[in-house]
Amino acid sequence: MFIVAKTLLYLCFAILMGAFILYAVPHTKRPDIYLSKKIILLLIAFIPLFGIGELLRLTMYLGEDLGYWVTFQNIVFSFEVGKGWLFLTGISVLLFFMVSFNDIQEDRFFAGLALFLLAGMGVSVGYSSHAASLESLGFLAHTIHFLAVVIWSGVLLVTGFFTKGEGPSLPFYKWFTPLALVCLFTVIGAGLWLMSYIVPEYVNGYMLNYGQALLIKHILLLIIVFYSLINGVWLKKKIRKGANAAGLLKWMKAEGIILFLAFVTTAVMSQQTPPHNVAETLQMEKPSKLFTVVTGLNPGENPALTFDFSMMSIVWLAFGVLLISAIFMSVKRNRSILLVITASVLATSALYLAVMSSLSL
Numbered sequence: 009m010f011i012v013a014k015t016l017l018y019l020c021f022a023i024l025m026g027a028f029i030l031y032a033v034p035h036t037k038r039p040d041i042y043l044s045k046k047i048i049l050l051l052i053a054f055i056p057l058f059g060i061g062e063l064l065r066l067t068m069y070l071g072e073d074l075g076y077w078v079t080f081q082n083i084v085f086s087f088e089v090g091k092g093w094l095f096l097t098g099i100s101v102l103l104f105f106m107v108s109f110n111d112i113q114e115d116r117f118f119a120g121l122a123l124f125l126l127a128g129m130g131v132s133v134g135y136s137s138h139a140a141s142l143e144s145l146g147f148l149a150h151t152i153h154f155l156a157v158v159i160w161s162g163v164l165l166v167t168g169f170f171t172k173g174e175g176p177s178l179p180f181y182k183w184f185t186p187l188a189l190v191c192l193f194t195v196i197g198a199g200l201w202l203m204s205y206i207v208p209e210y211v212n213g214y215m216l217n218y219g220q221a222l223l224i225k226h227i228l229l230l231i232i233v234f235y236s237l238i239n240g241v242w243l244k245k246k247i248r249k250g251a252n253a254a255g256l257l258k259w260m261k262a263e264g265i266i267l268f269l270a271f272v273t274t275a276v277m278s279q280q281t282p283p284h285n286v287a288e289t290l291q292m293e294k295p296s297k298l299f300t301v302v303t304g305l306n307p308g309e310n311p312a313l314t315f316d317f318s319m320m321s322i323v324w325l326a327f328g329v330l331l332i333s334a335i336f337m338s339v340k341r342n343r344s345i346l347l348v349i350t351a352s353v354l355a356t357s358a359l360y361l362a363v364m365s366s367l368s369l
Contacts, residue, residue, distance in 0.1 A: 092136025
């Protein structure tokens with residue numbers, strides 16, 4: 009339940025961020041999108057609702073002795089995660105009424121103001137993050153990482169799923185392609201920064217559920233980068249040559265769907281124990297079942313994973329590269345989006361197995 013709430017929280021943020029950015033851009037540089045004010049208000053209202061999930065999880069974990077209501081009150085007013093949620097809720101109320109009484113779809117000033125308020129809500133997410141509790145700069149790293157992800161994914165999702173009429177034109181790509189590149193490098197840089205706090209033993213972390221989810225997320229990011237090259241470079245050239253932009257929207261949808269899967273893995277990570285010290289963590293909890301089943305390895309008292317490439321890992325890697333090539337060929341020949349998504353999931357699985365089959369203790 010909490011994983012679903014976290015995933016939907018990210019999705020609401022992304023859609024709102026994408027909508028506000030597009031509304032803040034001149035009409036000539038964005039496609040026409042059909043997100044009604046009612047849907048936007050509903051998404052704003054959902055953010056504090058889905059954001060309370062972490063507070064409820066902590067309440068259920070800590071409240072058995074003191075009582076759940078007393079524990080919930082203590083978390084809200086004393087814990088950083090509770091203060092972050094109060095800040096998030098306060099800004100969401102302000103944003104709700106601002107959008108209610110103004111036409112953000114036509115007035116770029118209010119669209120920009122809505123974007124500013126939503127970014128403030130993103131800061132509250134970083135403030136209540138696990139990284140912020142470990143290191144003062146962890147708050148900044150998480151905030152930058154989170155905002156870069158929702159900006160990039162938000163514009164993609166809204167453009168792909170809520171465009172009416174013709175798809176994005178060349179003026180759209182002229183500003184979105186550089187923005188996407190900045191977001192990509194920011195996500196990578198801030199992600200490495202976060203990992204230095206949360207997962208200092210990255211490879212050994214594969215033995216835990218958190219590390220497994222992080223590995224899958226990184227492989228999905230690799231697939232997403234490949235989609236970005238297709239959408240931002242190859243399809244842009246096709247549009248320049250006169251291709252129908254509306255017919256190419258489905259590939260932005262495909263990239264958006266893979267980004268949504270990355271949201272799911274991030275939500276899974278938020279419910280797992282971060283592996284600051286893998287050996288100590290393994291003394292308190294069992295290794296990941298997925299890790300032990302796939303690798304057949306059983307961590308001992310001093311676990312230390314190393315890479316030992318085998319024929320099987322090379323086969324899985326070749327299979328993954330072949331599937332990635334199949335994605336491009338399917339896009340080039342305008343095949344079904346379902347076929348491309350299936351190939352993407354299979355490519356992710358193959359690359360995951362390539363990594364797992366190359367590990368040894």
